[in-house]
Amino acid sequence: MLEEIFEAAKRNNIRLPKDLTLLIRGLVILEGVVAKISPNIKILDIAIPFVKEQYPSKIFPNFNDLIFQIINLNTELKSLPHNLNRLLNSVNAGRTKVQLEHKNLSKPIYELHKMVNRLVFAIITSSLIIGSSLILNTNIGPKIYDISILGVTGYIVAGILGLWILISILKSGKI
Numbered sequence: 001m002l003e004e005i006f007e008a009a010k011r012n013n014i015r016l017p018k019d020l021t022l023l024i025r026g027l028v029i030l031e032g033v034v035a036k037i038s039p040n041i042k043i044l045d046i047a048i049p050f051v052k053e054q055y056p057s058k059i060f061p062n063f064n065d066l067i068f069q070i071i072n073l074n075t076e077l078k079s080l081p082h083n084l085n086r087l088l089n090s091v092n093a094g095r096t097k098v099q100l101e102h103k104n105l106s107k108p109i110y111e112l113h114k115m116v117n118r119l120v121f122a123i124i125t126s127s128l129i130i131g132s133s134l135i136l137n138t139n140i141g142p143k144i145y146d147i148s149i150l151g152v153t154g155y156i157v158a159g160i161l162g163l164w165i166l167i168s169i170l171k172s173g174k175i
Helices: 002-011 018-037 043-054 063-093 106-138 149-172
Strands: none
Touching: 018 043, 106 149
């Protein structure tokens, strides 16, 4: 039986603790020796009562609870295929809802808002520069010394906005 457990763990790529592996190997060897000496004696029939008598509180502290949990696990495992089938049917029918909860996203979202705001300010600044250049080139609107006041005002506002963007970038330390 122990050899079967060892082989099943090996087949299913389950790693057993080293101490348990050594114990199983030792018991398998002992079982083989006992089987050659006396084929009708099983090593587990001798070992289990001995372990229960010697160390019941150390090895099986809550043996009744353990048995109860194993029975509950068995009941749950029996209903697992049916529950999985119901879940897959509801997913296929489109009745499944997924609720996601994002944690610790406030700082990245804040950084994203800052980046978008800077980008919007830069686009507004560049459009003011282009618009002011067009106004000055066509020479329309009110003039002082034959220079359009609207064009110059646009350049001044664009310069202030550009300076504001530059200062905020330099303050953040991320160029």
